[in-house]
Amino acid sequence: MSFVIATSVEEALAALANGASPIAGGTDLVVGARHGKFELPPELVAIDRIEALATIEIGADSMRIGSGVTHATLMADPAIVGSYTAVADAAALVGSPATRNVGTIGGNIMNASPAMDTGAPLVVLGASVELARVGSSRVVPIGDLWSGPGQTTASADELCTAVLVPSRPAASGTAYVRLEYRRAMEIAVVGAAAAVELADDGSISAVAVALSAVAPTIISIEIEPADVERGSVAEAASQQCSPITDLRASDRYRRHCVGVIASRAVDAAARRAAGESIAVPVNRALGIGAA
């Protein structure tokens, strides 16, 4: 067992090339290992002190969110809350203050849980993921990153260094809503993110919806503005998912509830697009989760 603290991306990539596994907050890795899900990797490289990974850079047509940015930062950063509100909604629901202080966006997406909270918002925002290895890096659409529960298409020597999110049009809004049985230390029973764009006359010109915890990975569903007008968002979401039964809910309950949650997410995103201010996380405004 060896443990190295990297202070630069290059140092971390060199360690990965030699077989080490990355650790940031450890909120999935250490918890899973102590719980007996898997053994802690024999060689670890800590990436939480690499400043280059902990920055948010606003570019002309996109934002670059370093993979080491914590949930605590995501839920409070004015640029994230302003432009990518669904990401802040999601980050604010993760675990507890302790989880959010050390848990990172890179860890959340690379852990590849189908119940992750930041994944669905990033899908509706059209985000991409930057994967680096010694000597090269590539950018993959986030939907192509996940290949199954806990599995990604990244190779073991690749490090997620950033999430790239395109800029949003002016009259647009996003929201992430999840069904939860309690307000802290909870994992999504089901979740839905929505992104809505409005035309000049206030009608919905574009809509995107992605779902959590109802398929082997986060899924994007096929949906049109006409579905929103017809009130058939719930039906579309329920039809296009493939949930399982587990400790938290049955497949039937998930299939029904994801429709309800998806239509609430679209509604909240549309209200935000129209200029209404709904505080992060939108779950509280909607009264979801026991008091």
Next chain:
Amino acid sequence: MSEIYELRVNGVDYPVTADANRNLSGVLRDELGLTGTKEGCDDCECGACMVLLDGQPINSCSYLAAQAQGREISTVEGLMDRDEMHPLQTNILECGGVQCGFCTPGMLMSAHALLERTPEPSLEEIKVGLSGNLCRCTGYGTIFEAVAAASKVEKVEP
């Protein structure tokens, strides 16, 4: 193979020799003798192990001790000022916020971090600040009262 490093806890540097896979709560309790920090669920759920890392609450049961080197670790042992209890400690006793006491060190550390960041929290802010700490005895009301009361204690400049 054991790692040799230092941990700075409550302002004191401790030499540590421990395997790299050891968790912080285990090293604090078993190697440094700081048994104020409790281990409840060992699964990042209950908050009994809450300590502060550079002032922010973390679950020390699920944090590798070696990863805390070079950071400031604060535990419940550091709350007292010599013989003087911290206002959070006096208030949690006065309000009846301690029954079995197992959650208390973690509660105090989460509350301490909250008050450092938000000196006069609303009830909702107190609830969110303590949302990673479970208590099976009190029903929480008396703990919320204690944090609110401690926030009103006049701060004395050191």
